[in-house]
Amino acid sequence: MSDTRRTRILCDVDFDKDGFQQGFLRLFHSSHISAYGFLPMPIVVIRNGEGPTALFVSGNHGDEYEGQVALTNLVQSLRPEQIRGRVIILPTANFPAALAGNRVSPIDNLNLNRIFPGDPDGSVTEQIAWFISEQLVPRADLVCDLHSGGSSLLYTPCSLTGRVEDEALYARQLAALRAFAAPVAYVQGRAQGQGGNQTLGGVAERLGIPSVGTELGGAGAVSPEGLRVAERGVRNLLVHLGILPGEARIPAPETRIFGLKGQDQFVYAEEAGLFEPVAELGDWVQAGQLAARLHTPETPWRAAVEHRFARAGFVLCKRQPGRTQRGDCLFVLGSEELP
Amino acid sequence: MSDTRRTRILCDVDFDKDGFQQGFLRLFHSSHISAYGFLPMPIVVIRNGEGPTALFVSGNHGDEYEGQVALTNLVQSLRPEQIRGRVIILPTANFPAALAGNRVSPIDNLNLNRIFPGDPDGSVTEQIAWFISEQLVPRADLVCDLHSGGSSLLYTPCSLTGRVEDEALYARQLAALRAFAAPVAYVQGRAQGQGGNQTLGGVAERLGIPSVGTELGGAGAVSPEGLRVAERGVRNLLVHLGILPGEARIPAPETRIFGLKGQDQFVYAEEAGLFEPVAELGDWVQAGQLAARLHTPETPWRAAVEHRFARAGFVLCKRQPGRTQRGDCLFVLGSEELP
């Protein structure tokens, strides 16, 4: 980041001070109904002497909730004397979106995870992205960005990381992925991720900082199972980094890791209609197997359009809403080969 | 219905003609972009001589999908020569809502199932309600209205009927409920139903015609399990009425029937927040048991608000969306006593 412009956001907490600090990132947003107001984005820093720093982010998409609950619980349970080093927690990263329960910001309609590294002089979401890129990520030894499927997708609870080019960095990411101890995980190949390099993970990669993420459920709800995976993963990452002692680790079976690298792992709707899924999360499907039917009850005498999987794979994710447009993603498969 | 006003909707099909007829209810809706246009609501009538009439309705709420798929499949599979009597199928009852995947009509913002018997001179949804009340229900020997939880609720797939005052009618409804063969069913007490007597079932009751309904899933999706329950139920009702021969019946275990008659069977949010369900569909819970926590990630250092069940019961239904307002319904319990 050779850009030397500085954030306009004021920050209530001092990242270098020991103890438990809570406060707000004050993002000034001058609107018709609040000319001098700020958006009060909560931030918590817990520090106890020198040591590694973990950065936990949730609410990057406002309608992905398990991470928000897990980090809220962490804020209420983790105390400085339990740790060594520092934990930075940003539970509602796209704050206006999180308040609204929306994937994207209701203020500027931007998807935070598609506009990194952001712009300190830009719109609300661009300023948030810049603050995270400039002020938070560079302070971290590990970035953990907790996602779920949101309103339109449902995932089997899993963790994920990217297949970065730097092998040492990749090894550290894989180690963190295993430490997180989700039942399932996947590794994203380069350029296959929907967000390209404009994600939070992309920022971390450019700075050489390891990052892992999650997809914990979705359908616009809080999944109790996804929440348990999140809480265990967060705690185990703190152990993995040495911020919490080893005995704090919550044991779990080994993670099953899949790869995600080709468009043939996605099933997209070929026509508009009402989506009936035929496969379920966690199924292992074969190439050519029926994936979905798209119905048109507004013309009930018209036959449904059948969709089939293009290749074999593990069903990581499926679309939630019934009403569907051509081009909407219906399924995502994990493959056995890593990218 | 002493009101003698007539519908303004034109109907393509002749209810008294034998054979398979498909067409539209033409509801003229004069708008800025279509001054003389009509809303083309599909309707199908399948008739083979004298005999009983079954009326199947779905899309009463536009975002409740399993019934819409089941009736679409019925339109494509049922042929006059297979039946005796008549089957009337209205798969997208609140047509504008069904097209939009919305509970209520995007045109007049009305909830069809809260405004029966409607008004022939009223707004779009009021005209639909009137047509169903005046033209369809009186022709039926049984009304089956296929609902699901919609976008905001998720039900364990079940069927339901109302505890009408007329004992003979109630007996016929219970018989139909059992014939439907859903794994779970419930009987609604008088005046406890959310829609009071302004529902489609209320219209049928006033005409002395038996009616059953369903709640087949929800969360804005098509549930494969709910779809199977719907398809079996629709077929078995046709057998029950004698429209299909007995050998067409799809066998199923006996239905477990609960009662729903008191506000203490509902859990409502006491504060706004992010809803974490603690019980699951199909659980049997005890009075005082923890039902939910409401979190506030925008103030993560604030403790969650706990909600408890007021009485014992079977979890029929839970809220889907995370973001929740005070007054939103979180759970509905079935009780062992029928109303």
Added chain:
Amino acid sequence: MSDTRRTRILCDVDFDKDGFQQGFLRLFHSSHISAYGFLPMPIVVIRNGEGPTALFVSGNHGDEYEGQVALTNLVQSLRPEQIRGRVIILPTANFPAALAGNRVSPIDNLNLNRIFPGDPDGSVTEQIAWFISEQLVPRADLVCDLHSGGSSLLYTPCSLTGRVEDEALYARQLAALRAFAAPVAYVQGRAQGQGGNQTLGGVAERLGIPSVGTELGGAGAVSPEGLRVAERGVRNLLVHLGILPGEARIPAPETRIFGLKGQDQFVYAEEAGLFEPVAELGDWVQAGQLAARLHTPETPWRAAVEHRFARAGFVLCKRQPGRTQRGDCLFVLGSEELP
């Protein structure tokens, strides 16, 4: 109208006073930005002693403009000394719709010509309908309601009247229709009109007062040709009633009169798509002749859907907008038989 409730609208003009009066109907509409404000609907009364009363209305649909311009010009040119009797002019009947250039009211989304006789205690449009029904129509010896095709339709300039049951009234309407001297006219059969009896003409019929209307162009524009037809017609009606002297009559060729009584005179879109009209206004078409193609450029390799006329007729009207939904009206034909 046995309803004895009175309008809440204040009226600046005295209908029984001689001379030229201009002012407003003051329709109080208490809104967030104007708690005590009124909608200032202009009205003009021109009176010179005893004699017949003509009521001219335009802006019944806010996006139908030729009548609004013709009546605006009439207000600026007609003077009491030129007439005998009374002329009442309401140029922007659905005032909020006319200001917005919209078919329906932006305040309550109602179509004024579908809700007559209205309601004095109702919403804004319902109050307007009631004032016209209770205060204006009963004072008139002839009602002339100037329409055009609006934003979604384009008409060959024509006049029209309804085939009322009362033969004497019908004869007076036909005489007025011929006096109007449009090049083309049509007579609407009972129950075929899109607005049924909830139109301004329906109010006049119930009071036994003759009424004529127009369709002067459309496509959301002011048609110079339609404007000329309107200005001649308005003037000739005043001569016909004896309000203006005979020498004021503007000569014109005889009107060609068609009938409109059956749904087979309408062509509706069978599928959504981009509407290419194949016939033109003023054509005489045959049954089975190609009327339109509906294209789908978003799937350009899919063949267009062809639509054909169901019967022979004179093309009175065609749809304007390209993008079209199933059920939108594409063409209206006049037939040689009157209803």
Added chain:
Amino acid sequence: MSDTRRTRILCDVDFDKDGFQQGFLRLFHSSHISAYGFLPMPIVVIRNGEGPTALFVSGNHGDEYEGQVALTNLVQSLRPEQIRGRVIILPTANFPAALAGNRVSPIDNLNLNRIFPGDPDGSVTEQIAWFISEQLVPRADLVCDLHSGGSSLLYTPCSLTGRVEDEALYARQLAALRAFAAPVAYVQGRAQGQGGNQTLGGVAERLGIPSVGTELGGAGAVSPEGLRVAERGVRNLLVHLGILPGEARIPAPETRIFGLKGQDQFVYAEEAGLFEPVAELGDWVQAGQLAARLHTPETPWRAAVEHRFARAGFVLCKRQPGRTQRGDCLFVLGSEELP
């Protein structure tokens, strides 16, 4: 009210029980995001034995705040042992509007104080009106409805009542008006009120129950001066009714009472523009005196349009927003003669 239909709203409190009770009116509103939810409208009943009943309402218009604050403070300060009889407090009458800070309901766009007595089967605001009309007003010996100018008007803090036909009722209303002890008050003549008989006061009059109201400030803000007037008035009304003992009365100078009975006491904008008030609240103005200029900065070389008062009077109220449409009310004057 010969209508015997019953409200669908559930009520948490028992009006006949002694002590302090708080709870909600549960107005079920089935929406896309909350199919079974209710709107939780707070209500408080404080009762201590037999005695008179005072009904206090605020938030009838959601953006009128002084009454809402005064009643909130009353809920927190008044205890059963201090009173004799009963006090019913409904601080946010149009609940969705009050939450939104809006004059009218964001759900159905209705102005609660223009639709009394409402409809138990109608839209949200109609159901609220009906509950107040059927369940609250009949229980009261005095109704006090606390208004302010809202977002579009600013009032000098005052109280008001209507010039009802029944002389005994009028005398009781005048006595209550004086007891309220606002510095200024006015009496509304029949049919001059902006809301006609569709207001809460109209309901009370039809039941023969005295009512008083207020206009305490406005401009969308909480006025500290208006709040003091409200709190004194509420307390003094309780003394006046004998619910609080005489020593609780807060002394105040005598109220100056004006009349409001003619349209000439209102100044309305004759053209659209930017409103510069020339008179101020509390001024005594003369007929012909300059009231306002309407400017057009978008055409700055065009002269302002001057508006003058039509008669002498006391400036009770002025418009707040600069941008103004023809028909918006700019000033309201009190006259020396009562109606």
Added chain:
Amino acid sequence: MSDTRRTRILCDVDFDKDGFQQGFLRLFHSSHISAYGFLPMPIVVIRNGEGPTALFVSGNHGDEYEGQVALTNLVQSLRPEQIRGRVIILPTANFPAALAGNRVSPIDNLNLNRIFPGDPDGSVTEQIAWFISEQLVPRADLVCDLHSGGSSLLYTPCSLTGRVEDEALYARQLAALRAFAAPVAYVQGRAQGQGGNQTLGGVAERLGIPSVGTELGGAGAVSPEGLRVAERGVRNLLVHLGILPGEARIPAPETRIFGLKGQDQFVYAEEAGLFEPVAELGDWVQAGQLAARLHTPETPWRAAVEHRFARAGFVLCKRQPGRTQRGDCLFVLGSEELP
């Protein structure tokens, strides 16, 4: 274009493969209701060996339809064996706008033809512009961008090109303009175009590639006459380039070519009002001649505002909608001198 960033859009077709290929440009647009979905923009490539490449674009503005129909018909009729070289067809360039029948994108509210060359990392419309600029235009020997007047303007069917500085390029553009064989054409002077250099034509000019355009009708409709001009022009351009053989040429009278270079060729509304055009398309008007009247039916006693042409010229274009604001363009004239 020294910018070396690459598009994020996936492309189904291989531009270098022989034969007929159809598919989609997959523009990933992560929204609340479709987190991983893409916008399916259809593209067709028809290739038969080496030879020149023609690029045809329509739907640059979504409500301009004749080009969309002409290219849809071309897709269905042109086959590889008929041609030599390559034809690339993009019928719905601003895909979301074309689906909506809107000039600008309903997603980001951008006008595609005002933001070239676009941005590969930008919003939806910016990504489309970039793809066309980077992937399509550089492959073309001739760019043909088919416009019409859209919803707000109506053109006499014509073709057009720009007066580029490079004389050789200009000569090639004039030759293509004549080959297109529209009855009327015009040449735009530099800096007079409404879109400046941010248009698709501007991109082609900077790459030294000849481009021609059209204005084929408008008023939001499909014009049969404009469609015939478009289909003949597209075919004749293919002959002109040698992609189709000479005998495929459709003969037509010579094109009448006008110039468009000064603001005095535009008539703009000086006040808001209802626009009555006095001149018609295809008229030759004189300086000072009456062009339009702007009426105000909401104040019908106010005189119309007359507008006159500032210079002589041929009426190429007029405004369609009646309701008009100050600054709206009412007429565009062609002049006899080319720029």
Added chain:
Amino acid sequence: MSDTRRTRILCDVDFDKDGFQQGFLRLFHSSHISAYGFLPMPIVVIRNGEGPTALFVSGNHGDEYEGQVALTNLVQSLRPEQIRGRVIILPTANFPAALAGNRVSPIDNLNLNRIFPGDPDGSVTEQIAWFISEQLVPRADLVCDLHSGGSSLLYTPCSLTGRVEDEALYARQLAALRAFAAPVAYVQGRAQGQGGNQTLGGVAERLGIPSVGTELGGAGAVSPEGLRVAERGVRNLLVHLGILPGEARIPAPETRIFGLKGQDQFVYAEEAGLFEPVAELGDWVQAGQLAARLHTPETPWRAAVEHRFARAGFVLCKRQPGRTQRGDCLFVLGSEELP
């Protein structure tokens, strides 16, 4: 400004011509309803020979009105023969916002005073900012930007300037501030201004041109007192610059000047609620003094949240709307020390 791109806005006036010129900045904005239209932003230039240039701007925020009225009056009263030099007047700088009475543009939702220096190729507001930055500010010897509190704030009428680094420039600004002769003024410290360096004043500073501003009232209204301060200030600045002769100066008491440099001079809402201000404009408050209570009438039994001033100061500004969110600014204090 090393950027050499030129504005796309056409300008009707010649800045170098003597006399009184009025006209429009023509900002072409191609929309669905006006493809070739421009936004007609009025501009006036009054010039009489060589001499200094004053640039007056209002409507930078569209809902700040006193400056708009003062400059409208100036346009109508100031004549070339009265002055020496040049006066440039832009009364509705953010023209679409001013027409709408909105702080930000309804077209692109941008706040003009947060995006300077703008972009000649950008959205509507960005193009306006660029025109002012490139064409107007460089021509000025003094820039005066007339603000008020707008819809959400209310200021005691005051003038202001920035504490620029360049001491000579600062001295000139202070001299202009005193010449303006408002009763109160304040000096903004660096980086404390809500708009940072993206304001109109920031542009002037970078060009070394002195600028002053105002805050003249607010609450969405025209304040007569603020208007008087504005008209005196504008006139006195013209005298100060030597454009008007000394005798034109309107005498006034000396200005009381405060400093504004720290976040502790702002009071922000800590919770959402209904804002009751306890201090008033013009008060001198102490640290720890009660500033406000935030009430929740929707939960009236919940205690109000009290807010206190963090330091002593003069109340320059308070929030207007009752309904308030966490982070909204409630008060701004002036301090005795200048920055």
